[in-house]
Amino acid sequence: MREHKIxxxxxxxxxxxxxxxxxxxxxxxxxxxxxxxxxxxxFCQGRTVWEMPGITARICGICPVSHLLASAKAGDAILGVxxxxxxxxxxxxxxxxxxxxxxxxxxxxxxxPDLLLGWDADPAQRHIFGxxxxxxxIALDGIRLRxxxxxxxxxxxxxxxHPAWAVPGGxxxxxxxxGRDRLATKLPEARRIAQDALALYEKxxxxxxxxxxxxxxxxxxFLSLVTPEGSWExxxxxxxxxxxxxxxxxxxxLPARYFEYIGEAVEEWSYLKFPxxxxxxxxxxxxxxxxxxxxNCCDRMGTPWADExxxxxxxxxxxxxxxxxxxxxxxxxxxxxxxxEQVGTYxxxxxxxSPRIRAEAGINELEGVGIHEAPRGTxxxxxxxxxxxxxxxxxxxxxxxxxxxxxxxxxxxIAEHYLQGETTIPEGLLNRLEGGIRxxxxxLSCSVHAAGRLGLRVVLVGPEGQVLDEKVSAP
Amino acid sequence: MITLRVDGQDxxxxxxxxxxxxxxxxxxxIPTLCHLKGLTPRGACRICLVEVKNWNGRLxxxxxxxxxxxxxxxxxxxxxxxxxxxxxxxLFAERNHVCAxxxxxxxxxxxxxAAEHGMEHVRFPYRFPALxxxxxxxxxxxxxxxxxxCGRCVRACSEVEGAMTWGFSGRGIHTLVEADLGDPWGKSxxxxxxxxxxxxCPTGALFERGKxxxxxxxxxxxxxxxxxxxxxxxx
Numbered sequence: 001m002r003e004h005k006i007x008x009x010x011x012x013x014x015x016x017x018x019x020x021x022x023x024x025x026x027x028x029x030x031x032x033x034x035x036x037x038x039x040x041x042x043f044c045q046g047r048t049v050w051e052m053p054g055i056t057a058r059i060c061g062i063c064p065v066s067h068l069l070a071s072a073k074a075g076d077a078i079l080g081v082x083x084x085x086x087x088x089x090x091x092x093x094x095x096x097x098x099x100x101x102x103x104x105x106x107x108x109x110x111x112x113p114d115l116l117l118g119w120d121a122d123p124a125q126r127h128i129f130g131x132x133x134x135x136x137x138i139a140l141d142g143i144r145l146r147x148x149x150x151x152x153x154x155x156x157x158x159x160x161x162h163p164a165w166a167v168p169g170g171x172x173x174x175x176x177x178x179g180r181d182r183l184a185t186k187l188p189e190a191r192r193i194a195q196d197a198l199a200l201y202e203k204x205x206x207x208x209x210x211x212x213x214x215x216x217x218x219x220x221x222f223l224s225l226v227t228p229e230g231s232w233e234x235x236x237x238x239x240x241x242x243x244x245x246x247x248x249x250x251x252x253x254l255p256a257r258y259f260e261y262i263g264e265a266v267e268e269w270s271y272l273k274f275p276x277x278x279x280x281x282x283x284x285x286x287x288x289x290x291x292x293x294x295x296n297c298c299d300r301m302g303t304p305w306a307d308e309x310x311x312x313x314x315x316x317x318x319x320x321x322x323x324x325x326x327x328x329x330x331x332x333x334x335x336x337x338x339x340x341e342q343v344g345t346y347x348x349x350x351x352x353x354s355p356r357i358r359a360e361a362g363i364n365e366l367e368g369v370g371i372h373e374a375p376r377g378t379x380x381x382x383x384x385x386x387x388x389x390x391x392x393x394x395x396x397x398x399x400x401x402x403x404x405x406x407x408x409x410x411x412x413x414i415a416e417h418y419l420q421g422e423t424t425i426p427e428g429l430l431n432r433l434e435g436g437i438r439x440x441x442x443x444l445s446c447s448v449h450a451a452g453r454l455g456l457r458v459v460l461v462g463p464e465g466q467v468l469d470e471k472v473s474a475p
Numbered sequence: 476m477i478t479l480r481v482d483g484q485d486x487x488x489x490x491x492x493x494x495x496x497x498x499x500x501x502x503x504x505i506p507t508l509c510h511l512k513g514l515t516p517r518g519a520c521r522i523c524l525v526e527v528k529n530w531n532g533r534l535x536x537x538x539x540x541x542x543x544x545x546x547x548x549x550x551x552x553x554x555x556x557x558x559x560x561x562x563x564x565x566l567f568a569e570r571n572h573v574c575a576x577x578x579x580x581x582x583x584x585x586x587x588x589a590a591e592h593g594m595e596h597v598r599f600p601y602r603f604p605a606l607x608x609x610x611x612x613x614x615x616x617x618x619x620x621x622x623x624x625c626g627r628c629v630r631a632c633s634e635v636e637g638a639m640t641w642g643f644s645g646r647g648i649h650t651l652v653e654a655d656l657g658d659p660w661g662k663s664x665x666x667x668x669x670x671x672x673x674x675x676c677p678t679g680a681l682f683e684r685g686k687x688x689x690x691x692x693x694x695x696x697x698x699x700x701x702x703x704x705x706x707x708x709x710x
Binding site for chain 1: 607611613688690
């Protein structure tokens with residue numbers, strides 16, 4: 001067998017793709033390796049449960065809010081408390097800010113160069129600055145929308161990155177009237193940008209038919225939180241699993257019992273584990289999480305404009321699940337709009353100014369699970385503590401981990417489609433492989449709780465194991 | 476009345492006052508760490524080292540050296556700043572002072588001193604010792620990773636509260652602050668749970684349970700307020 005190895009860029013973290021060719025030069029196997037390791041699950045042991053939001057937020061600089069909130073929820077479970085209603089709403093508001101900023105980053109900064117400038121555009125121009133030259137308004141919109149999301153986070157938590165604001169039992173500061181008024185003035189622009197981006201995507205879908213067909217288009221399960229009534233949910237609720245016909249495979253699963261329905265397989269060639277839906281076994285239990293899964297799982301978005309957009313989204317697959325991972329981009333934009341709409345509702349809610357934001361308690365449970373939807377997908381924090389609240393065990397399942405099997409399938413599909421007997425890595429393939437991974441908006445640093453430089457390597461390996469070609473895309 | 480000179484400024488001190496007390500009274504700030512108003516001086520950390528010109532430039536801890544007639548003292552110079560920064564670096568290298576998620580982040584005397592002395596990195600290899608965290612007390616916890624062995628807790632407990640719960644065990648860098656004879660804090664028979672040790676602690680080593688990142692604000696000045704309010708015993 002021969003093997004191609006391709007590094008991946010414009011994603012958070014650092015990875016490697018290897019493509020093995022058979023004797024006829026056809027793709028025999030393609031794998032997406034995450035090549036970093038960090039050790040958060042180990043070194044959190046011995047710390048107190050109250051420190052965990054502050055520690056785990058440091059897993060990532062893009063989605064610290066997601067870890068902060070999942071960790072605070074695991075802490076709620078250990079204290080055995082339900083945060084006061086204003087605290088729950090405030091946490092949700094911050095998470096909506098996180099959705100807006102992260103989705104804007106993924107679509108505008110990381111993916112729009114491919115979508116707007118073309119997959120074969122000159123790599124020296126194929127970045128956000130290239131977009132800024134060709135489509136200045138779109139690039140500016142992306143920056144403004146992301147800034148709005150960041151401002152929500154900063155207004156609540158005091159800073160944009162790594163706010164230590166959510167705590168076991170609630171949060172430590174309410175929204176101020178000044179903060180609310182400042183955000184409200186920026187809401188109309190954010191709504192306009194989210195709607196424009198969605199319209200831009202819908203208009204261009206016919207141009208991306210080949211990518212829609214080959215960027216991870218396969219039947220699979222989809223898993224996400226939904227409200228008990230089946231609506232789109234991002235911070236609480238129950239787990240629902242649907243298949244590619246949008247038939248509900250399981251519903252109302254308790255987040256705290258995730259280990260009964262999610263297994264984690266290990267492969268020696270990646271530091272990232274391979275979660276799977278336990279009742280279906282490994283690897284048949286492949287499921288996807290994140291924007292695509294959340295939209296396939298939910299019955300409705302719960303806000304007027306996003307619900308209208310959801311109808312168009314559903315029409316893509318005649319009401320069944322949208323199975324192409326390329327449409328993660330589509331789902332992401334619908335979620336960004338839903339998030340902006342929900343922010344508008346929260347800003348009118350006087351309860352967010354309430355000082356009743358924290359439930360105080362001692363250690364009432366020795367184990368706690370916090371499940372929460374990060375922009376990239378379902379995030380699980382599971383802690384075990386001793387009677388004094390000192391951490392004795394940690395399990396983190398991060399959204400990129402859930403999508404590991406799916407990303408591997410996607411890489412194989414793209415390689416099979418675009419690599420026909422070559423012994424070198426064509427530039428077009430390199431970027432399409434990256435684009436396939438990028439659709440998931442993965443955070444490799446988060447997923448292995450890892451630190452490393454940006455960049456994905458791709459290595460092409462021949463039938464005898466010899467390296468035929470190796471490319472690293474510019475970070 | 477004694478007169479002495481600090482950084483070229485003539486100041487006065489009453490008999491029995493330390494160099495530090497006289498300087499502070501004259502509005503001259505000398506950085507300190509193990510010193511806390513209301514407790515006896517210890518001279519443990521050496522952050523308050525000053526140079527006495529008429530003692531051949533000898534370095535003495537301002538907190539523990541009595542003011543004497545005619546002393547000519549340098550409290551601020553590049554040499555002293557370098558020495559203080561080196562002491563801070565050694566403290567940081569000795570244990571695990573990770574500010575990012577510490578309960579005292581933003582309210583920590585050690586962190587403030589490091590910032591004031593331009594300590595943007597540590598030149599010594601970190602030791603990363605595996606030190607215990609004891610959260611067995613119902614109200615408080617102790618994280619030995621963040622302890623600088625200043626002994627403020629030990630002094631507050633014995634001199635102000637009179638409980639004598641805290642003491643030191645071990646030697647050198649292996650020294651630990653311990654309750655009673657090494658019992659978990661929550662099992663201590665002598666601890667009254669007054670919390671003066673927590674308020675006296677300059678870092679996040681002693682903390683109130685339930686405090687999350689950056690939430691622990693200490694009120695070290697309480698110690699002096701308590702001692703000053705006490706009626707003097709006639710004798």
